Every structure is written in structure tokens, then in C-alpha cells.
């Protein structure tokens with residue numbers, strides 16, 4: 001049996017039916033996988049979590065994040081100025097009185113942490129806290 005160059009063999013096969021179908025299938029598979037990858041890109045948009053601060057609580061009182069996944073905390077104050085600090089996650093934000101502040105970050109470690117208010121806001125300031133759970 002003589003060995004023909006690969007390109008020529010492929011071309012010969014292409015003219016025959018089965019290989020032509022296979023190439024058609026490959027093109028279809030690539031098209032489908034490209035279409036499917038679009039929602040994945042959208043899924044990588046950071047998760048937005050709204051947190052309302054008021055004397056002397058955060059609502060919700062607990063949030064769950066994922067290590068390595070960017071997140072945007074939308075921090076709102078309905079009264080005076082507050083802060084939001086999680087030392088272990090390098091987050092420290094000031095929330096203006098009656099306003100809001102967006103903080104974007106990516107947790108780099110798993111564990112249970114506590115966010116504390118970092119702006120003195122009154123007699124209950126020291127107990128103003130929110131649990132931050134970072135999972136895998």
C-alpha cells in the first residue's frame with residue numbers, strides 16, 4: 001500500500017461521505033459550544049449583595065461568599081454614617097449618612113469572619129456586626 005500525503009488523504013476522505021459528515025458534526029459542535037460559553041461569561045459578573053446599615057445592625061446579618069469569586073457589596077445607610085470592615089479580607093468601607101457605597105473585592109480565604117462598623121455611630125456602635133461566611 002502506498003502512503004499518500006496526509007492532506008491528500010484527508011481531501012480524498014472529505015469527498016467521500018462519512019468524513020464530510022464528521023467535519024459537519026465538528027463544525028456544529030464548535031458552534032454549539034461557542035453559543036453555550038456566552039452565558040458562562042455572564043455568570044462571571046460579580047454577584048451583588050445589598051446590605052442595609054442602620055443603628056446598630058446590618059440587614060441581612062449574615063452573608064455567604066465564595067473564595068476566589070468577585071463580589072460587589074452594595075452598602076446602604078438609612079440613617080447616620082457607618083463603616084464596614086472585615087480585617088481578614090482587607091475590606092474597609094465608609095458608608096455615607098443616608099447614602100450608599102459599593103465595595104468590590106474577591107475573598108482570598110475561606111472561613112467565618114465578622115464585619116464590624118468602623119465609623120462611630122452611637123452607643124451601640126461596638127456591637128454592630130455582620131457574619132461573613134466564605135466557602136469554597
Ligand SMILES: [Cu+2]
Pocket residue numbers: 082083117118119120121122125126128
Ligand atoms: Cu458604627
